Amino acid sequence: MLEVSNIETGYGDVQVLYGVSLSVKPGEVLCLLGRNGAGKTTLLKSIMGLLPLKSGSISFNGKALHTEPAHLIAKHGIAYVPQGRRLFSELTVAQNIEIGLMVQGRGHQTRERVLELFPRLRERMKQRAETLSGGEQQMLAMARALSTEPRVLLLDEPTEGLQPSMVALIDEVTLKMKNEGVAIVLVEHQLDTVLTIADRVAFIENGRNPETVTTSDLALTPNKVMQYLGVS
Template sequence: MLELSEINVAYGRAQILRDLSLTVNAGEILCLLGRNGAGKTTTMKAIMGLLPLMSGRITLDGQTISELPAHKVAGTGIGYIPQGRRLFADLTVAQNLEIGLMVRNSGGAVRDGVLDLFPRLRERLHQRAETLSGGEQQMLATARALCLEPRVLLLDEPTEGLQPSMIEAIRQVIVVMRDRGVAILLVEQRIDAILSVADRVAFIENGRNLETLPADALRADHAILERHLGV
């Protein structure tokens, strides 16, 4: 279980997160929803140790990780697929995956299992990442994170700019990982994508908690989305 307890985060003098608390359980998908600038990406970066906490605490299965340097957070079992993918463009698909494997000293069996989820990447192992299509790059970014054998997976706008077939491929992998017991925190703007995978939805505004609801409540009453997001 990943737990954020009343965390406060700032960029310089501008405070972004204010006493934000979230819990993501093993085997569930929690979608983080809010308007632009609400603090969604900042939350992801704080979990990964890329932004220091002013106060509060982040734990993974009871272990405090908010005191760890950023390069050690991934080693605890948290995979992060940032917005924009952040691949090593000049490296091949295989080399990008190898970097993911190195974080936790995973071997070929892990790589083969990941490639089973993304057969298209198996056909492109020796192709440079920069030559892949946008959807294939998203697949590679996701596959690299899965090479960590994560207990928690953070995805920031994974379907942005993708065609429907690629969106469905990413969605299926997210559901598979949830069913394998991975705790998934998803930032996504596509309401249809959220409603197709989410177990719970947490709304934030100006870096503060609004409410957290079962996704079924949103499926039954779209007025909730209009109240919080204006959509």
């Protein structure tokens, strides 16, 4: 179980998170919901160790993560699909996947498993990542993360700006990972997606986490979405 308790962090002097706590169990999808600038990406980055914590702690299966150097977080089984994909643009598809495989020292078997999820990438292995279409780039970002055989998957707006069929494919893979027992933290603005794949929803507002509710409760109280996102 991934546990974030009471963390405070930010960029230099600018504090973004003020005591956020949450937890995700294996096989569970926790969705972070909040306006732009609320601190969702900052939360994912601090889990990856990319931002130093001012206070609070992050642990995975009882082991403290926030005291580890950032490059060791991935080795604990945490994989990150950042917003805007951030592939290694000048490296080929195969090399991007290779970087993911290196994290746990995985080889051929893992690569095949990942490519079965995204067969389109198989035809593009020698192409540079920057030459792929948006949808293919997102597939590659997912593939790179899954090549680390993660137990926790952090997805930051994985379907942003994609065509419906591509959104469906990404959602399908996300659900598949959930069913395989991966704990998933998902930042997503599409409410219908949230309601279909999330188990629980954590609202993030001004760097705080005022409330976490189950998806079924959320469906019964739609005014909460209004309250935190300003839409209904």
